[in-house]
Amino acid sequence: MSTLIVIICIALLLLIILQIGRVRDLAKQLRGAEEVEARNTQMTGIYLVAFMVVFLVLATASAFYYKNMMLGYGPNESASAHGGRIDSMMSITLWVTYSVFILTHILLFWYAFKYRHQKGRKAEFISHNNTLEIVWTGIPAIVMTFLVISGLDAWNDIMGDVGVDDNVLEIEATGYQFAWQMRYPGPDGLLGRKDFRLIEGSNQLGQDWTDLKNADDVLVNDIVLPVNQKVRVRITAKDVLHDFYLPQFRVKMDAVPGLPTYFVFTPTKTTKEWRKELSKYPEYQVPDENDPEKMRWETANYELACAELCGVGHWSMARKVTIVEEDEYEEWAAEQKSFYMENIRFTKDDPNTGMLFPAEIAARRAEFNTEANTALQTEDDADNTLILKYVTFETGSANLTELSRYQLDDAIAFLKKNADVNSFLKGHTDNTGNFDSNLSLSQRRAESVYNYLVKGGIAADRLISAGFSSTVPIDTNETEEGRQANRRTELYITRDALPVIERLSK
Numbered sequence: 342m343s344t345l346i347v348i349i350c351i352a353l354l355l356l357i358i359l360q361i362g363r364v365r366d367l368a369k370q371l372r373g374a375e376e377v378e379a380r381n382t383q384m385t386g387i388y389l390v391a392f393m394v395v396f397l398v399l400a401t402a403s404a405f406y407y408k409n410m411m412l413g414y415g416p417n418e419s420a421s422a423h424g425g426r427i428d429s430m431m432s433i434t435l436w437v438t439y440s441v442f443i444l445t446h447i448l449l450f451w452y453a454f455k456y457r458h459q460k461g462r463k464a465e466f467i468s469h470n471n472t473l474e475i476v477w478t479g480i481p482a483i484v485m486t487f488l489v490i491s492g493l494d495a496w497n498d499i500m501g502d503v504g505v506d507d508n509v510l511e512i513e514a515t516g517y518q519f520a521w522q523m524r525y526p527g528p529d530g531l532l533g534r535k536d537f538r539l540i541e542g543s544n545q546l547g548q549d550w551t552d553l554k555n556a557d558d559v560l561v562n563d564i565v566l567p568v569n570q571k572v573r574v575r576i577t578a579k580d581v582l583h584d585f586y587l588p589q590f591r592v593k594m595d596a597v598p599g600l601p602t603y604f605v606f607t608p609t610k611t612t613k614e615w616r617k618e619l620s621k622y623p624e625y626q627v628p629d630e631n632d633p634e635k636m637r638w639e640t641a642n643y644e645l646a647c648a649e650l651c652g653v654g655h656w657s658m659a660r661k662v663t664i665v666e667e668d669e670y671e672e673w674a675a676e677q678k679s680f681y682m683e684n685i686r687f688t689k690d691d692p693n694t695g696m697l698f699p700a701e702i703a704a705r706r707a708e709f710n711t712e713a714n715t716a717l718q719t720e721d722d723a724d725n726t727l728i729l730k731y732v733t734f735e736t737g738s739a740n741l742t743e744l745s746r747y748q749l750d751d752a753i754a755f756l757k758k759n760a761d762v763n764s765f766l767k768g769h770t771d772n773t774g775n776f777d778s779n780l781s782l783s784q785r786r787a788e789s790v791y792n793y794l795v796k797g798g799i800a801a802d803r804l805i806s807a808g809f810s811s812t813v814p815i816d817t818n819e820t821e822e823g824r825q826a827n828r829r830t831e832l833y834i835t836r837d838a839l840p841v842i843e844r845l846s847k
């Protein structure tokens with residue numbers, strides 16, 4: 342229906358134009374063609390000049406009216422150290438093109454009026470004019486040179502990498518369909534090695550766990566950064582092209598599978614400061630659509646987006662970016678958990694089970710000392726049995742594993758510090774296999790620990806050891822977990838005399 346109306350309107354319009362033409366022809370015949378023609382050209386010239394004035398005024402006014410939507414103006418001021426430079430280049434280019442736009446349009450319309458057809462006036466014939474050629478080639482060339490050179494200079498500055506001595510926080514962004522995976526370096530400040538061949542269900546980034554720099558790396562979805570800190574973002578992608586885009590920071594770089602890129606920038610405004618600035622603008626003084634209790638400026642967040650049309654879920658790649666003060670950042674960083682420690686450590690994927698990290702050694706020591714001191718504090722000695730859960734043996738033998746020494750060293754240190762404490766080492770097994778061989782094994786294992794302590798400088802008269810085979814289970818022997826709990830070495834500590842051992846036998 343509406344199409345029909347439009348077609349009819351166009352037909353009527355054409356008809357009107359046709360009729361006007363006819364009226365003019367008639368008028369010409371009546372008044373003399375030349376006079377009518379002269380008047381017409383004059384009127385056309387005047388109309389053109391009037392149109393020029395209205396057009397240029399409206400164009401300028403609308404630019405001012407919408408200036409808060411332009412880069413670098415109003416709420417769109419940049420929030421990074423280099424961003425102002427990009428904005429000022431945009432601004433300079435805008436002013437240059439605007440001046441040329443105004444000038445050329447004034448000339449265009451004014452000349453159309455000034456050089457309109459007039460009776461008896463003849464056009465001047467100019468074959469060539471060197472001055473004009475120089476002016477209209479020279480001026481644009483100079484302006485372009487200025488724009489291009491200052492642009493190149495800014496480009497080199499902004500796209501440059503970090504120096505050797507720079508204090509830089511390096512993080513990593515990996516784009517995939519359809520999200521960003523952010524990786525932080527953890528307390529060591531270094532990102533661990535990656536290899537795409539290691540990517541699997543439990544290792545989405547392909548981190549190489551044999552590289553210990555990976556051990557404290559943190560994986561998060563949203564970005565948190567300290568203000569005024571130089572940040573280097575390693576940018577990469579797992580599947581298709583994405584683009585790491587932080588609009589408010591003027592950061593934009595393609596994320597290309599197989600080709601690592603980077604961007605170095607320094608955020609200069611915290612989210613809080615930015616929100617405060619936004620609160621000055623009417624467009625932010627309206628209730629937020631998603632949270633009508635609050636104003637738009639109160640809920641505004643910096644964002645990370647994907648600026649490459651990468652597939653159907655492209656829109657969902659937006660992530661929150663929060664810029665905070667240095668101490669707030671430290672607090673946040675301290676709360677983050679290492680992906681490796683939480684998900685990989687001591688699982689089948691962990692290649693480092695043969696060693697302990699300093700933090701683990703310290704934690705186990707603290708745990709042991711707390712347990713031992715608590716046990717000694719109570720009058721009753723019945724609860725003085727400590728399970729040495731990190732003391733383990735090679736399968737079927739009494740040879741201590743490499744990692745057992747940490748807890749045994751803790752025990753030695755504890756006994757040295759508490760010289761009045763005696764201890765009884767007890768070996769236990771589960772109920773699989775022959776009772777006698779279990780008894781012998783449990784005795785030899787307890788002795789192994791005994792020997793280690795004596796070697797470590799604990800007087801032999803403060804120690805006794807015995808094996809109990811499977812006679813003292815602390816868990817069921819029906820499950821593997823239960824049996825594992827039953828296979829154990831215990832350290833009984835007391836300030837009293839040690840009991841006389843009744844050796845178990847058949």
Ligand SMILES: [Cu+2]
Pocket residue numbers: 516517582583584647648649650651655658
């Ligand atoms: Cu994308």
